[in-house]
Amino acid sequence: MRKNGFRKVAIGLSGGIDSALTAVIAVDALGPDNVLGYSCLAVHLVESAEDVAELSHRIGIEYRTIPITPTFQSYRDTLASLFQEEAADTTEENLQARIRGTS
Secondary structure, eight states, X not given: OGGGTOOOEEEEXXXXXXXXXXXXXXXXXXXXXXXXEEEEEOTTOHHHHXXXXXXXXXXTOXXXXXXXXXXXXXXXXXXXXXXXXXXXOHHHHXXXXXXXXXX
16 A cells, blocks of 8 residues: 555445454554545445444544435436336345445
8 A cells, every 4th residue: 555655545334344354454554544434325224324333433433424325216216117016125235235336
């Protein structure tokens, strides 16, 4: 990181173990002032938001939230005619994951 001229890192925090472990390792290597967490929240991630807030507090990093609900709703509106007879399922959760990957 330093070899390439970066002083800080930004890490996507999902509330899951993988991103939590990545954040802890980054803080251990770089210090909490050099790690910024980002969380992209939408409708299926209420508990994850709480987990991200607690993790950030415990390891002493700043975190910011990027709301993706408007984008998610836009996708749902666009695809509504294809899913009009279908109940909500993991498709919506996976759609949110794709949106987070581009945010």
